[in-house]
Amino acid sequence: MLKKLLRKVMPAKAGKSKLHKTVIPFSQHGIREDMLSFAAEKVVRRLHEQGYEAYVVGGAVRDLLLGVEPKDFDVATNATPEEVHKIFRRSRIIGRRFQIVHVMVGPETIEVTTFRGGSNALQNAHGRIMKDNTYGSMEEDAQRRDFTCNALYYDPIRQEITDFHNGAADIAARRLVIIGAAAARYQEDPVRILRAVRLSGKLGFDVEAQTAAPIPECAGRLKHEPVARLFDEIMKILFSGHARDCLRRLNTLGVSDDIHPLLTALKTAEQPENRIITLALKNTDERLRQDKPVSVGFVLAAVLWPRLEQHWQHYRKHGMKPVPALTEAVNTMRDTVEKGWGVPQRFSATMREIWQLQPQFDNRLGARPHRLVAQARFRAAYDFLVLRTQTGEVPQELADWWTRFQHADDETRNQMSNTAPQNGDSADKPKRRRRKPRRKKAAAD
Structure with a gap:
């Protein structure tokens, strides 16, 4: 309780620039509480009841504003991972680079993250963030998110959206804008380049000029990422339901061919001899849009x-x-x-x-x-x-x-x-053994 009280009464840290905070009321955004999943609403409400701030955040809010039903819901809070874990019996803390909590409510899993802090992240020689478990305010957390369309915080209790980066306006304009200096943000986490490819292709957004400009030069940093992490991001592109549109963005945004062999293969899909790739992606996109299973x-x-x-x-x-x-x-x-x-x-x-x-x-x-x-x-x-x-x-x-x-x-x-x-090739057919001719018995004398 003392920690929560101190958070409320202590002044903000000096020396940090304030973002312009916009609160969007229900009359402007039209998102109702019943548009959330039962699990997301329960997690937010429970955190509020325990005295913490909690918001549905990121892609779910973006999708609701676009009139699309979200596939999953994430929650951001000022409670630490340990505090979240203590509140929810069916939960577990995961992650080394970024600690998050998976809260299980029935069959659904809600990913709960603590507001990220400012500048204490551990970086490697390439500038990539290697460890970041420093916590801060909602404003600092908004500054750390990747794109403006993903930095919206929805409070289902007050039915308000908090917007620090004009993300709602960018969504309305169907525009993908990175938060901060693009080159520096790609250096912190090169995988943001693949997210720009996926989001722009999936949502049909135009990539804002300053967001797109450093991508050809920065894309080479992806080669230093763990292959398992790259594979996960490539799978998100393949199974976005708009894989072919995403592949076109790979080329138009100038992502080089030698990042990962799967990306290299995908970028050649338009070549006549590789038509099987295009057909497979077309079938996959259609099945996903019809909510059919894919392999x-x-x-x-x-x-x-x-x-x-x-x-x-x-x-x-x-x-x-x-x-x-x-x-x-x-x-x-x-x-x-x-x-x-x-x-x-x-x-x-x-x-x-x-x-x-x-x-x-x-x-x-x-x-x-x-x-x-x-x-x-x-x-x-x-x-x-x-x-x-x-x-x-x-x-x-x-x-x-x-x-x-x-x-x-x-x-x-x-x-x-x-x-x-x-x-089939006749060489595949089993060959019959030739019987050796029997020797004739010598005639009896």
Whole structure:
């Protein structure tokens, strides 16, 4: 209680410039308390009841102003992580670089952060913030956020939005503006460049000139980021529901090709020989907009297929049969994808299984098609075959045959597998052993 009392009565620290604070009433923003999730409203109200400040913050407020239903809700408060953890029994403190609290309410998890402080963050030689667990006021926290559209604080009890950076006006103008000097902010955290790509592509915002100007020069700093962190940000781009728009922003904003191999592959999606990437992203965008499930492993299999196919054709040209050649190509990719690209094993395993089943679709005679349909990854591999068909890589007749086969009854399947043409390389067919001619017994004397 003493800490809370001191926060209220102690004057603000001297020497820090004051931001212009705008309070937007309900009559202007129109966000009602019942537009929040039950969990977010409960967390905010509980923190208020315990004497703390608490606000719904960031992307959820932005989306509500845009008339979009938020996928998740974050809360900012002046309570420390330890104080938040003490209030909520079902909660845990996570993070080293930035400590946050995950509060579980039913099936939903609310991310609760403490207001960030000013200038005591630990930086490395490149200027990147390595550790930042200093706390401050809401005004200081607003100064530390990345873009003006993400620096809005909504109080569902008073039904007011607090805005320090004209973020509401930028949202209305569909404009992405970074807070502070752009080059310095990208130096602090280069991943903000990828967030600018994703937000501008997803929301259809124009990137303000001063926000965009340093990106080509600063993008090289992304190479010093942990690969796992880059992979997470790339996944957010891929599964934003607007992946193709985001990819166009990668090029227009001048993000270089050599940041991460996945980004390099994505930037080549418009090339005719890489059309499978464009088709996969289009299908993914459509499924996400319809709230249908998507497979990370499947999308990665499509994005990296052109590179894999290069290895596959290389080994085939050197005399290997299709199946062993593909296995060797997959092993070549595995050495880099899992070890150097930050792709979790659970995704790369699905990707490899989809790839390795592709040559099996050429085998339509006998028992092989029956065994293939029984494979756990058959459906994903079949969908991938259809994708390859759409690029012209695979004959349409082959995909049509498998479409009929998988939906047919047992009698029809047997008939199809007994009369099917064999499109695969003849080298894949098992060779019959020739019987040695029997020696004729010598005639008896």
